[in-house]
Amino acid sequence: MSRASPFPAANTCLSALSVILLGTFVLALAGSAATPEADALSYAHAVASSRTVRHKAISGKSPSRRSRCGTTARGRNRRRRLKACNVKKAAGRAARPSVARRRPGSARPPSPAEGSPGAEASKGGEPSPTVTEGSASTSGEWSAPLAPATPALVSEPSVAEEPVSTLGKLSIAVKDDHLINGSGQIVTLHGVNISGTEWQCLYGKAFYGPHNEESIAAMAAWHINAVRIPLNEDCWLGINGAPTEIGVFHEEIRDYVEQLHAHGMYAILDLHWNAPGTILSHQGTRYDGFYEMADEDHAPAFWTSVASYFKNDHALLFDLFNDPHYISWSCLLNGCIAPRGYQTAGMQQLVNVVRATGAIQPVMVGTLEETDLGTAWLENRPVDPSGQLVASVHVYNQSSTSHFDSNIGTVAARVPVVVGEVGEMDCADEDVNSFLPWADAHGVSYLAWAWFVGGCAEYPSLISNYNGTPTNFGIGYREHLLADFPAP
16 A cells, blocks of 8 residues: 655655656757758758748749748748748757748758768757847847857958969850850850858858769759859858868869869859858857848958959859848949948949959849849849849749749840749749740749759758759759750
């Protein structure tokens, strides 16, 4: 026969405490067993939420997979809040974050180990964000920066060493409303984005995933003729504590570009991640999410250096800034004080600094909304003394040809248009199968997001392995390229 305890309340508390301690032990054990592949998938899921359909009114349909992160916000605000929620889940193995602002093609980078994201983070070895969600903007702090923060350089490096030499006969330039090669033949770009060069450098590496001859040959087998390479200004300039040896980093990017050219492919260098002042992009204290526009603190120095380094390579284009947002057309052109209080560099200033180096490569100029060009872009485009201006836009989960006609077609009749990112997040190819024939008929170039192993319904990823095996989304893109274009 058992006897009742004289301290029932104490027994209850002790039992509850035992359950809590046991649960904590189990969670810690599970965290230590997490794999790099699992954290890479969390990264892909975080990026996924940044790519939900921009306006239901444009596409006429909702995303096929509902996020578990509920919100009543609409439009771009809804996408940014979904992004914040998913970034929290991606970083949650080491600490409980609450947010980062969203920009297409961007998310908090997972921590790598031996070239794979996340192994150390899954074991609590890398810093994790602690953030508080705001309304107009969000802010975050990391428990510890990856590398000691350093002040912005008083005189940042303006020219990288060992400029790239002229590379064979492969070249590209603007003529009227289209791109041409060195023989004067019209060229349209049909390629892919890689992902990783914008965030892997924060951990001392240049690339995520293979970047060798075999991986490029796998791209060539899809008849891809161009690759967009996202860059991070802190890593390129070697500032604000970015743990990169800039000489080595420059060489690795250059070598990859040269390998692409050797396979008959053009390259696009894209300023994808940035931060003003002494803030390390996507890391460190005081980082405040994805910034609205290129910052005047570093973006001019970035483009002076990149353009100087590559000015003799005429088989590439410069994409001046990825996805401007929350600013006016006047600010896009001439710069302004951004909503978060820093001075932006306008597109005119960035064009000027590129041309001041003697570089004459085509420059891609983005727009305020991902798929909105139209007459507003034409009226607010910068002046390029070299006459090498290209309009840049992104297309996700959209299939309305009337929208393409009014927003993209209007500009494509006057200026070459490159859709820097195209994709859909339903693990299918219905939307791209509507857009790609329209783009081909209008001479519009495009690059799909992304040549990255992740989820086709979330990232979206074109491939399930780096041998080039397509996802369900990638199948439609690959088949279109194989049917309509020759090998590079």
